[in-house]
Amino acid sequence: MLRCTRCGKSYPEVFRLRCDCGGTLLVERDYYDFFGSLLPYLDMRRYLNFLPVGGNYLPPAIPAITPTTSLEIGGVFALFKLEYLQPSGSFKDRGTFVTVAKLMEEGINEVVLDSSGNAALSMALYSLPAGIRVHVFVSYDAMPEKLSLLQGLGAVVHFVEGDRITVHERAGEFAEREGLTYASHWLNPYFLEGTKTVAFEAYEQVGIPDYVLAPTGSGTLSLGLWKGFKELREMGEVEELPRLVAVQASGYESLCRRSRVRNMLADGIAIPKPPRLGEMRAALEEANGLCVSVNEPETMEAWEWLKRASFLVEPTSAVVLAAMWKLVETGEMPAGSKVLLPLTGSGLKMTEGI
Amino acid sequence: MLRCTRCGKSYPEVFRLRCDCGGTLLVERDYYDFFGSLLPYLDMRRYLNFLPVGGNYLPPAIPAITPTTSLEIGGVFALFKLEYLQPSGSFKDRGTFVTVAKLMEEGINEVVLDSSGNAALSMALYSLPAGIRVHVFVSYDAMPEKLSLLQGLGAVVHFVEGDRITVHERAGEFAEREGLTYASHWLNPYFLEGTKTVAFEAYEQVGIPDYVLAPTGSGTLSLGLWKGFKELREMGEVEELPRLVAVQASGYESLCRRSRVRNMLADGIAIPKPPRLGEMRAALEEANGLCVSVNEPETMEAWEWLKRASFLVEPTSAVVLAAMWKLVETGEMPAGSKVLLPLTGSGLKMTEGI
Numbered sequence: 176m177l178r179c180t181r182c183g184k185s186y187p188e189v190f191r192l193r194c195d196c197g198g199t200l201l202v203e204r205d206y207y208d209f210f211g212s213l214l215p216y217l218d219m220r221r222y223l224n225f226l227p228v229g230g231n232y233l234p235p236a237i238p239a240i241t242p243t244t245s246l247e248i249g250g251v252f253a254l255f256k257l258e259y260l261q262p263s264g265s266f267k268d269r270g271t272f273v274t275v276a277k278l279m280e281e282g283i284n285e286v287v288l289d290s291s292g293n294a295a296l297s298m299a300l301y302s303l304p305a306g307i308r309v310h311v312f313v314s315y316d317a318m319p320e321k322l323s324l325l326q327g328l329g330a331v332v333h334f335v336e337g338d339r340i341t342v343h344e345r346a347g348e349f350a351e352r353e354g355l356t357y358a359s360h361w362l363n364p365y366f367l368e369g370t371k372t373v374a375f376e377a378y379e380q381v382g383i384p385d386y387v388l389a390p391t392g393s394g395t396l397s398l399g400l401w402k403g404f405k406e407l408r409e410m411g412e413v414e415e416l417p418r419l420v421a422v423q424a425s426g427y428e429s430l431c432r433r434s435r436v437r438n439m440l441a442d443g444i445a446i447p448k449p450p451r452l453g454e455m456r457a458a459l460e461e462a463n464g465l466c467v468s469v470n471e472p473e474t475m476e477a478w479e480w481l482k483r484a485s486f487l488v489e490p491t492s493a494v495v496l497a498a499m500w501k502l503v504e505t506g507e508m509p510a511g512s513k514v515l516l517p518l519t520g521s522g523l524k525m526t527e528g529i
Numbered sequence: 530m531l532r533c534t535r536c537g538k539s540y541p542e543v544f545r546l547r548c549d550c551g552g553t554l555l556v557e558r559d560y561y562d563f564f565g566s567l568l569p570y571l572d573m574r575r576y577l578n579f580l581p582v583g584g585n586y587l588p589p590a591i592p593a594i595t596p597t598t599s600l601e602i603g604g605v606f607a608l609f610k611l612e613y614l615q616p617s618g619s620f621k622d623r624g625t626f627v628t629v630a631k632l633m634e635e636g637i638n639e640v641v642l643d644s645s646g647n648a649a650l651s652m653a654l655y656s657l658p659a660g661i662r663v664h665v666f667v668s669y670d671a672m673p674e675k676l677s678l679l680q681g682l683g684a685v686v687h688f689v690e691g692d693r694i695t696v697h698e699r700a701g702e703f704a705e706r707e708g709l710t711y712a713s714h715w716l717n718p719y720f721l722e723g724t725k726t727v728a729f730e731a732y733e734q735v736g737i738p739d740y741v742l743a744p745t746g747s748g749t750l751s752l753g754l755w756k757g758f759k760e761l762r763e764m765g766e767v768e769e770l771p772r773l774v775a776v777q778a779s780g781y782e783s784l785c786r787r788s789r790v791r792n793m794l795a796d797g798i799a800i801p802k803p804p805r806l807g808e809m810r811a812a813l814e815e816a817n818g819l820c821v822s823v824n825e826p827e828t829m830e831a832w833e834w835l836k837r838a839s840f841l842v843e844p845t846s847a848v849v850l851a852a853m854w855k856l857v858e859t860g861e862m863p864a865g866s867k868v869l870l871p872l873t874g875s876g877l878k879m880t881e882g883i
Binding site: 216217218219234235236237238239240241242243244246255257260261262263264300301303304328376379380482483484485486487521523524 | 594596616655840878
């Protein structure tokens with residue numbers, strides 16, 4: 176079922192983004208026996224028994240199980256998870272995979288989004304074979320490169336004059352007026368069901384780390400990771416959970432104290448007012464977690480380091496390494512710690528007139 | 530050991546590209562018990578027991594196990610293997626992973642290549658953390674986009690006036706004059722050890738297909754696939770092997786009859802005189818195989834189809850689908866066939882000033 180994170184009201188598992196009270200929703204199910212429930216696939220379908228989709232329709236671009244590779248850095252074991260090796264070039268494909276399967280189950284063939292980044296790209300790509308028409312609301316200052324790509328993938332792009340919040344409002348109004356499904360990944364509970372599989376995979380690959388660091392804007396990765404680890408505990412599979420570290424972009428912090436100077440490199444997490452902020456705070460508290468803010472020079476330095484380590488990612492992905500350096504330097508992260516660092520988005524970009 | 534494919538002479542497993550007689554070399558080892566030899570990794574390290582590397586140094590960008598997804602097309606079961614989901618955006622990373630591990634074992638820290646495509650990009654990326662200096666010989670008409678990318682990854686680019694064969698010769702001369710290791714993936718036996726793991730994975734995922742189609746220029750994928758399937762048979766794991774279909778670009782055929790009109794879209798396989806041609810012929814014969822030539826409009830049509838199916842690949846990757854359509858249409862491929870189609874290269878390209 177779906178359960179409201181604010182008032183606790185439950186709903187059947189339909190495609191729905193908010194409770195009547197305005198609260199955000201999560202999928203709630205009981206799972207038992209992690210290893211006994213795995214399917215014999217070597218891709219994300221391995222975890223289908225933990226996903227709220229029937230399996231009648233699964234998108235053909237199945238997300239990969241991404242490698243997790245260990246490097247010793249400053250006395251700690253950095254476990255880089257190559258989440259950028261996904262069909263549209265980011266971890267968002269995990270959330271989109273579940274979302275599109277659910278939309279198809281419900282016969283929904285037209286949706287509205289407000290994003291011009293990786294989430295929209297992922298949705299446009301996965302919607303193509305599903306025959307779902309995708310409306311994407313963007314501001315006039317969105318990158319022309321990404322826009323032409325979205326259009327190349329058949330998305331209907333709507334331009335809005337105004338800031339990120341205005342774009343968000345216009346998208347909602349359009350969906351309501353046209354009677355269409357609003358499918359923002361910020362709110363969508365099925366999206367988190369996809370991103371939680373990052374935790375399942377990491378657990379199979381390296382066990383439970385001491386820390387998990389996630390770029391945190393809207394919280395779709397941090398909350399997914401946290402949900403996945405908690406479900407492992409609920410299944411009786413593990414007792415201890417990792418400490419969750421939310422890594423934010425300076426100038427856009429919602430959990431850390433807001434800085435004055437903006438980090439313009441980490442555009443993937445430049446989300447000052449995420450709708451799941453209450454849940455993110457609760458997760459950090461429950462996880463004995465931390466928030467770390469990363470500025471532009473720190474992001475650049477970490478990005479360069481990752482490139483030299485042969486990880487070709489986008490700058491937003493580099494903030495987790497910058498945050499780890501800080502925690503090691505200040506002594507907050509003890510030597511010998513196992514630190515999971517999902518690298519979220521590819522440094523490859525679309526060309527070829529797609 | 531290494532064995533010459535022409536005269537049969539054997540060599541110890543050093544980094545060596547040719548026999549004294551000029552013949553190409555293959556790694557020859559005896560393996561037993563496929564499933565019993567798998568390591569508990571969910572990435573390419575799963576197959577380390579079948580690779581001629583010690584494991585003291587493994588490159589950090591570990592290739593992924595790529596998803597294999599089934600779609601029914603024209604009465605046959607197309608099994609698309611998403612080989613483009615690799616760290617540098619192509620299947621070449623499998624060969625490079627083994628090659629760089631071997632170079633490091635031998636203490637080789639400077640190599641010479643002639644390629645301006647995916648193989649060079651892969652080598653430049655994997656060489657960065659290994660501290661290997663990479664010289665890349667290219668002709669003046671190489672794509673400026675790829676060149677700046679190679680330079681961004683620290684490769685030393687040498688320009689040569691002349692065609693592909695002249696570039697190849699200049700690279701060899703330079704390596705000899707400077708006393709450096711020539712590491713062309715066309716010749717390198719360790720490269721095929723990496724690409725053979727595509728067959729191992731596919732076997733675990735979908736069993737032995739009836740057909741396997743590979744874009745075939747230098748033959749590094751076809752020969753690797755064929756070696757992998759044969760090793761499964763030698764291990765007693767399977768009896769029947771798939772029919773191998775070499776798919777070539779029109780105007781550049783080495784196995785099919787040479788066409789007059791050139792397919793300029795499939796630049797990844799525009800290799801009219803591959804050095805392993807004899808082996809490729811022998812593999813096709815042994816595999817009861819076929820050669821199919823694909824022209825430019827056919828490539829474009831297949832590429833568009835793949836995009837609509839949510840597979841964002843480069844045009845060279847699309848030739849396998851075009852070839853499958855032909856074989857279905859002419860009745861050569863019977864209804865119900867299971868057809869493995871590795872999709873080799875990403876449609877995402879490098880930007881971000883890398």
